[in-house]
Amino acid sequence: MAILIFFVLHWYISLFFQSFFMHRYAAHGHFTMSRGWERFFYICSFLSQGSSYISPTTYGLMHRIHHAHTDKALDPHSPHNEPNIFLLLWDTRNYYFNLWIGKMQADEKYHKDLPRWETFDRFTHNYKMRLLWVAIYFAFYFFFATSWWLWLLFPLTIIMGSLHGIAVNWWAHKFGYENFSLNNTSKNILPVDLLFVGEAYHNNHHKHPGRPNNAVRWFEWDLTYNITKLLDRAGIVRIKPAVVTFR
Numbered sequence: 289m290a291i292l293i294f295f296v297l298h299w300y301i302s303l304f305f306q307s308f309f310m311h312r313y314a315a316h317g318h319f320t321m322s323r324g325w326e327r328f329f330y331i332c333s334f335l336s337q338g339s340s341y342i343s344p345t346t347y348g349l350m351h352r353i354h355h356a357h358t359d360k361a362l363d364p365h366s367p368h369n370e371p372n373i374f375l376l377l378w379d380t381r382n383y384y385f386n387l388w389i390g391k392m393q394a395d396e397k398y399h400k401d402l403p404r405w406e407t408f409d410r411f412t413h414n415y416k417m418r419l420l421w422v423a424i425y426f427a428f429y430f431f432f433a434t435s436w437w438l439w440l441l442f443p444l445t446i447i448m449g450s451l452h453g454i455a456v457n458w459w460a461h462k463f464g465y466e467n468f469s470l471n472n473t474s475k476n477i478l479p480v481d482l483l484f485v486g487e488a489y490h491n492n493h494h495k496h497p498g499r500p501n502n503a504v505r506w507f508e509w510d511l512t513y514n515i516t517k518l519l520d521r522a523g524i525v526r527i528k529p530a531v532v533t534f535r
C-alpha cells in the first residue's frame with residue numbers, strides 16, 4: 289500500500305512542478321515570482337523529479353524551440369519525425385543533452401527571461417546524483433514492497449519524468465480530440481484531465497501558448513492553473529496582467 293501511495297503522489301507532485309515551474313513559468317512566463325520563490329520551486333522540481341530531474345533552464349529552451357517549430361524538421365520532439373516512441377525518447381534525450389552541455393546552441397531569442405541556477409544544476413544534474421536517487425528509491429521499495437508485482441513500478445519510478453514526457457510529446461501529438469484546427473498535430477488527450485494536471489489540453493495550449501489556463505470548453509478543467517490562481521491570491525506568484533485578460 290505504501291508503494292502505491294508513493295507512486296501516485298510521485299506521479300502528481302513531480303508532474304505538477306514540471307507543469308507549473310518548468311513549463312508554464314520557465315518556458316512560457318505566464319506569471320512572475322520573486323527570486324526567492326524561484327529558487328524554492330527550482331529545488332521542489334529537483335526533489336520531486338529525483339533521478340529523472342532535468343534542468344528547468346534547458347527544458348525551457350527546448351520547449352520554446354518545440355513551439356517555434358512544431359512538427360517541422362527543427363522540432364526537438366515530434367512523433368511525426370520519428371518512426372517509434374523509443375527513438376522519440378532517445379532523440380529527445382540527445383537533443384536535451386546537447387543543449388545542456390553546450391554542444392548545441394539555441395538562438396539568443398529563446399534565452400530571454402529563463403530561470404537560471406547553474407551552481408545548483410551542477411550539483412544536482414549528474415550521474416552520481418541520479419544513482420543516489422535510485423539507491424533511495426531501491427531502499428524504499430525494499431522496505432515497503434509487500435508483493436513482487438509492486439517492483440514492476442520501480443523502473444517507472446526511476447524514469448518518472450520521461451513517462452510524463454511521453455504523454456505530452458508523443459501521445460498529445462498523435463491521439464485525442466481537437467478544439468482548434470492548427471497547422472500542427474497537437475491534440476487534447478483527455479476531455480476530463482484527472483491524470484496530467486491540465487497538460488492534457490495540448491491542442492488548446494498550442495492554440496494559445498500564452499494563456500495560463502489550458503481549459504477552454506465547459507467540461508475541461510486545468511488543475512495547475514487553478515493552483516496557480518491560489519498562489520497568485522496568496523501573493524507567491526503574479527499572473528501577468530496582459531495574460532490575465534486573456535483567460
Ligand SMILES: [Zn+2]
Pocket residue numbers: 354358461474490494
Ligand atoms: Zn506540443
Ligand SMILES: [Zn+2]
Pocket residue numbers: 311315316351355493497
Ligand atoms: Zn508549451
